[in-house]
Amino acid sequence: MKETHIVITGATGGIGAALAIEYAAPGVTLFLHGRRHNVLSNLADVCRIAGAAVETKAFDIRDHEQLHSWLDEISLRFELDIVFANAGVNINIGPQSKGETWNEIQGLFDINLRAVLATVQAVLPAMRARGKGQIVLMSSLAAYRGLPMTPSYSASKAAIKAYGEGLRDWLAPEGVKVNVVMPGYVESKMCREMPGPKPFLMQPEQAAKLIRRKVAKNRPRISFPFPLNLGCWLLSVIHPSLSSFILRRMKYGA
Numbered sequence: 340m341k342e343t344h345i346v347i348t349g350a351t352g353g354i355g356a357a358l359a360i361e362y363a364a365p366g367v368t369l370f371l372h373g374r375r376h377n378v379l380s381n382l383a384d385v386c387r388i389a390g391a392a393v394e395t396k397a398f399d400i401r402d403h404e405q406l407h408s409w410l411d412e413i414s415l416r417f418e419l420d421i422v423f424a425n426a427g428v429n430i431n432i433g434p435q436s437k438g439e440t441w442n443e444i445q446g447l448f449d450i451n452l453r454a455v456l457a458t459v460q461a462v463l464p465a466m467r468a469r470g471k472g473q474i475v476l477m478s479s480l481a482a483y484r485g486l487p488m489t490p491s492y493s494a495s496k497a498a499i500k501a502y503g504e505g506l507r508d509w510l511a512p513e514g515v516k517v518n519v520v521m522p523g524y525v526e527s528k529m530c531r532e533m534p535g536p537k538p539f540l541m542q543p544e545q546a547a548k549l550i551r552r553k554v555a556k557n558r559p560r561i562s563f564p565f566p567l568n569l570g571c572w573l574l575s576v577i578h579p580s581l582s583s584f585i586l587r588r589m590k591y592g593a
């Protein structure tokens with residue numbers, strides 16, 4: 340049986356943990372990252388029971404040098420098959436529309452964008468050299484149209500979407516696959532803390548199954564659930580003043 344090596348950043352969160360459990364099986368080695376040691380260690384136990392080999396690493400992903408050296412070190416030892424750049428945070432303008440602080444904005448971009456770029460930079464040389472490997476970038480349906488309550492988050496996820504689309508077409512002829520995942524609402528700490536209604540809320544296990552299926556088919560854009568995906572996409576193509584009106588009516592206004 341072919342050995343499979345999978346990296347997941349942000350594996351201690353709702354979607355990341357569900358992905359780890361979804362892929363955990365004999366013949367699979369998981370490299371799981373997060374900040375919380377105890378959560379990582381419990382997750383590793385669950386994945387080992389399912390037959391996977393597991394290595395964990397706990398550090399703040401804003402330390403891009405540490406991120407780079409961790410991924411360099413794994414890439415030297417193993418041929419990575421799938422790398423999920425999944426760790427992420429959300430910030431919002433607050434209940435009284437006070438606004439996001441500069442510290443929050445910098446922290447968000449260090450995690451949601453710069454750490455993703457650093458992840459790709461670290462794993463890409465080995466993947467390109469052997470003409471094989473798959474990079475899965477976690478964007479969001481919020482990437483389609485900026486949301487008034489989460490402008491920086493929307494911007495960070497729009498950047499990931501554009502980056503992933505570009506990477507995919509650049510690297511496809513070399514045999515390296517890239518997929519952009521755009522979830523709607525998936526039950527997690529981040530999702531609970533997000534302001535606004537949460538239609539078509541999914542469980543992380545459902546989301547992980549769907550992501551795994553579509554990653555296996557190498558779909559360019561893995562956006563779900565269907566009704567919310569369609570709605571968010573439409574918001575991005577209609578006139579901005581009409582999408583502002585709709586967002587306000589649907590209680591996503593500031």
Ligand SMILES: NC(=O)c1ccc[n+]([C@@H]2O[C@H](COP(=O)([O-])OP(=O)(O)OC[C@H]3O[C@@H](n4cnc5c(N)ncnc54)[C@H](OP(=O)(O)O)[C@@H]3O)[C@@H](O)[C@H]2O)c1
Nearest residue numbers: 349351352353354373374375399400426427524525527529
């Ligand atoms: N849930 C949704 O509705 C939804 C929708 C669209 C997109 N997404 C995207 O899906 C991804 C996973 O989100 P989630 O819902 O699973 O959120 P979550 O449960 O809050 O998990 C976030 C993960 O990111 C890690 N993380 C955050 N800041 C970090 C830092 N400074 N250093 C290291 N790790 C850090 C967390 O680690 P620790 O907890 O150990 O600190 C955790 O593992 C994110 O990129 C998010 O933007 C989620």
